Amino acid sequence: MKIVIINYxxxxxxxIRFAIQRLGYEAILSNDPKDIQAADKVIFPGVGEASSAMKKLRASGLDNLIPNLKQPVLGICLGMQLMCNSSEEGSTEGLGIFDVDVVRFSNRVKVPQIGWNEISNLKSDLFKGIGEKEYIYLVHSYYAPICNDTIAVSEYELNYSAALGRANFYGTQFHPEKSSDGGERILQNFLEM
Known part of the structure; x- marks a missing residue:
């Protein structure tokens, strides 16, 4: 199986690469469209600020490539947020895969939300073998509200989308690679899709 982690x-x-190795697979890091299109599974990570990350995607043409991929694609953290219509962070236009706009937590709570939190309302094979109230690891100041693409929910000030899914695209606001055994199971489920 060819697994590509988009390196933009x-x-x-x-x-993420080490977590995949622990599961017995190898992943390559690439921003080459040929590698990405030829992959069986694509992982779209993200850490940092939305508008500068989107500039990097546009500069490499990946903003046009990613929404047209046909194989399973997993966006992680900022990667998931960039797959949405837009983000309040830097007034950023997203890739439009998930039909929701990413917004900032209010000033009533400490941001970023950092640490372990529960997920519930699990609605996808991505969560096969994962129990309701599984603990996952998050670091974020922005979130996707509950929408038609929500496949898992978490709560911080309010209920929000801990994961999104539509067709061959999946996104997790949390970091499965840092979420212990449950996170590894979620990665395994993705790789077995």
Whole structure:
């Protein structure tokens, strides 16, 4: 199986690569459209700020490539947010895969939300073998509200989308590669799709 982690200069790519190795697979890091299109599975990571990450995607033409991929694609953290219509962070236009706009938590709570939190309302094979109230690891100041593409929910000030899914595209606001056994199971489920 060919697994490609998109390397566009805004990712936590090594920790994802190591998590995949622990599951017995190898992943390559690439921003080459040929590699990405030929992959069986694509992981779209993201750490940092939305508008600068989108500039990097546009500069490499990946903003046009990613929404047209036909194989399973997993966006992680900022990667998931960039797959949405837009983000309040830097007034950023997203890739429009998920039909929701990313917004900032209010000033009533401490941001970023950092640490372990529960997920519930699990609605996808991505969560096969994962129980309701599984703990996952998050670091974020922005979130996707509950929408038609929501496949898991978490709560911080309010209920929000912990994961999104539509067709062959999946996104997790949390970091499966840092979420212990449950996170590894979620990665395994994605790789087995």
């Amino acid at each position: 200069g805004a990712g936590n790519i090594q920790s």
